[in-house]
Amino acid sequence: MALKGLENNDLKLIIFGGKGGVGKTSCALATALELSKKFKTLIISTDPAHSVSDCLEQQIGFKVVKVDHTTNLSAIEIVADEALSEFKKEHLAEFRKLFETSTNLDNQDIDEMLTLSIPGIDEVMSFKAIVDFIEEGYYEKYVVDTAPTGHALRLIASPKLVDDWIKVATRMRWKYRYMITSFSGSYQPDEVDNLLLSLKKTVKRIENILRDNDKCEFIPVCIPEKMAMAETNRLLTDLAKSEIVPRQIIVNNVMVSDGCDFCATRLAGQLPYLLEIKRTFSNLNLVELPMFAEEVKGLKTLHKLKSFLFNETSPLYI
Numbered sequence: 001m002a003l004k005g006l007e008n009n010d011l012k013l014i015i016f017g018g019k020g021g022v023g024k025t026s027c028a029l030a031t032a033l034e035l036s037k038k039f040k041t042l043i044i045s046t047d048p049a050h051s052v053s054d055c056l057e058q059q060i061g062f063k064v065v066k067v068d069h070t071t072n073l074s075a076i077e078i079v080a081d082e083a084l085s086e087f088k089k090e091h092l093a094e095f096r097k098l099f100e101t102s103t104n105l106d107n108q109d110i111d112e113m114l115t116l117s118i119p120g121i122d123e124v125m126s127f128k129a130i131v132d133f134i135e136e137g138y139y140e141k142y143v144v145d146t147a148p149t150g151h152a153l154r155l156i157a158s159p160k161l162v163d164d165w166i167k168v169a170t171r172m173r174w175k176y177r178y179m180i181t182s183f184s185g186s187y188q189p190d191e192v193d194n195l196l197l198s199l200k201k202t203v204k205r206i207e208n209i210l211r212d213n214d215k216c217e218f219i220p221v222c223i224p225e226k227m228a229m230a231e232t233n234r235l236l237t238d239l240a241k242s243e244i245v246p247r248q249i250i251v252n253n254v255m256v257s258d259g260c261d262f263c264a265t266r267l268a269g270q271l272p273y274l275l276e277i278k279r280t281f282s283n284l285n286l287v288e289l290p291m292f293a294e295e296v297k298g299l300k301t302l303h304k305l306k307s308f309l310f311n312e313t314s315p316l317y318i
């Protein structure tokens with residue numbers, strides 16, 4: 001089976017997720033390469049391990065660059081820490097004012113509060129960068145390579161965490177607002193209110209795109225092994241809690257046996273999990289990828305992987 005529906009014009013954001021080492025980066029890059037045949041495509045990595053640079057054998061950083069030897073493909077590695085520290089630097093005065101006006105904390109306490117992070121804010125800032133790109137609309141497809149499962153889930157849970165924080169901050173502000181209104185009869189929203197409102201809008205923009213099954217698709221990648229199976233089950237359960245329902249799943253590293261002892265033994269080890277995948281995910285489009293003798297590195301092997309992902313071939317085992 002091949003990956004389906006990714007050319008649909010409404011579909012903008014394609015996110016790959018799964019356990020470490022199952023092939024997310026390889027599959028995200030191969031998909032971006034295929035899409036770039038017809039669409040202006042941006043591959044975005046949110047993995048601090050810089051694996052997109054490694055796999056493309058080209059230095060990519062926190063700035064969009066064209067991928068060498070391709071026509072319509074660009075890449076960026078979003079560095080969450082940098083995105084967050086830019087945001088903090090820009091809004092330090094507003095955060096200080098929020099605490100000064102809404103709490104009884106003294107200056108030292110406020111300084112300490114300012115060093116603490118808002119839960120989920122770094123992921124929200126990474127996602128904000130992605131949503132900004134999508135809304136700018138220069139590219140037609142945005143393919144996101146995430147760090148291992150926990151990270152993808154944190155990314156998806158982050159808007160809710162930040163939203164909870166905004167609710168508390170807004171409640172703190174109400175008291176201040178009430179006080180000002182009682183003393184002076186009126187209240188003009190200030191830069192702190194504007195910051196909370198703009199954060200709220202950012203969270204909404206992220207949630208709107210994540211929850212829109214026409215605009216955004218999450219593709220889990222797994223391999224036929226015990227630990228990866230358990231993690232894939234957890235991933236799908238957690239995604240469902242966020243109302244994200246994958247349509248297809250990639251099963252990577254499937255052993256194609258030519259009968260040699262090593263291959264036959266590996267395959268025999270994989271078969272129970274392949275059957276389990278078939279049973280458990282029967283409602284999804286299952287896309288099998290063979291295990292190559294060589295690692296997936298550079299455009300040549302990515303093109304090879306791409307042909308398995310997108311050309312309709314007969315099933316390997318499931």
Ligand SMILES: Nc1ncnc2c1ncn2[C@@H]1O[C@H](COP(=O)(O)OP(=O)(O)O)[C@@H](O)[C@H]1O
Binds near residue numbers: 018051
């Ligand atoms: N089908 C495959 N056959 C052989 N090697 C693979 C295959 N898919 C991925 N790899 C290799 O496995 C390692 C992990 O792949 P990668 O795409 O970086 O996974 P992840 O992003 O999930 O950590 C890399 O060295 C990659 O080259």
Ligand SMILES: [Mg+2]
Binds near residue numbers: 025145
């Ligand atoms: Mg990776």
